[in-house]
Amino acid sequence: MKKPTRDERQRMCTGKRRYRSQGDALDAALIAGVERRRKAYLCPLCRQWHLSSA
Numbered sequence: 001m002k003k004p005t006r007d008e009r010q011r012m013c014t015g016k017r018r019y020r021s022q023g024d025a026l027d028a029a030l031i032a033g034v035e036r037r038r039k040a041y042l043c044p045l046c047r048q049w050h051l052s053s054a
């Protein structure tokens, strides 16, 4: 798999909703009913949490 460029990583971050904590991210996934298809991860760019589709 190709390593994402800095720009791509930036877009992955800015295009996503941010959460202050892993709990907040998982709560949001739970409310949306997608907790089984999403994982929360700590973003190295903004130091907040996003939901991945993994």
Ligand SMILES: [Zn+2]
Binding pocket: 012, 013, 014, 018, 043, 044, 045, 046, 047, 048, 050
């Ligand atoms: Zn981010």
